[in-house]
Amino acid sequence: MIKIQDGLQKPLPMPDGDTAVFWNGLREGKLLLQHCLDCQSVHYYQQGICRQCGSQRLEHRAASGRGTVHSYSVVHRAPGRAFKDDTPYAVLLVKLEEGPHMISSLVDGDPEKVDFDMPLQLVCEKLSDEVTLPRFRPA
Numbered sequence: 001m002i003k004i005q006d007g008l009q010k011p012l013p014m015p016d017g018d019t020a021v022f023w024n025g026l027r028e029g030k031l032l033l034q035h036c037l038d039c040q041s042v043h044y045y046q047q048g049i050c051r052q053c054g055s056q057r058l059e060h061r062a063a064s065g066r067g068t069v070h071s072y073s074v075v076h077r078a079p080g081r082a083f084k085d086d087t088p089y090a091v092l093l094v095k096l097e098e099g100p101h102m103i104s105s106l107v108d109g110d111p112e113k114v115d116f117d118m119p120l121q122l123v124c125e126k127l128s129d130e131v132t133l134p135r136f137r138p139a
C-alpha cells in the first residue's frame with residue numbers, strides 16, 4: 001500500500017498486518033522471501049498461500065541479496081516534484097538469485113550504465129524508523 005502525502009514528499013509504503021514481517025526484515029537488513037515447503041517455489045510478494053500450489057506452509061528466509069537486471073528504465077522526467085532532484089535515476093526489474101522478480105531502483109551507480117543482466121547487490125536504505133526500502137547497487 002502506498003500513501004501519497006503531497007507533491008513534495010515521496011510516497012512511502014505503509015506496513016500492515018500482512019507485510020509486517022517483510023518490513024521488519026528489511027529494518028534488520030534482510031530481504032525476506034516466502035519459500036513454499038510443499039512445492040519449493042519462492043515468492044517475493046507476501047501472501048497467505050502459495051501461488052503455485054495453494055499450500056499454507058510458507059516460510060520466510062532471507063534472500064542472498066544478489067540479483068541481476070532483468071529489465072530497466074532510466075527516468076529523466078520526474079513523476080512529481082519530490083523526485084526532481086533524483087533524476088536521472090534507474091528503475092530496475094531485478095531478477096533475484098532465488099528466482100522471483102521485484103521492482104526496485106539503483107543506488108550508488110551511474111543510471112546511464114545500467115544494462116541487462118548486470119549483477120546487483122541489495123542495499124537496505126533506511127528512510128524512517130518504520131520503513132527501510134530494498135534498493136540495489138552494481139555488484
Ligand SMILES: [Zn+2]
Binds near residue numbers: 037041
Ligand atoms: Zn507451493
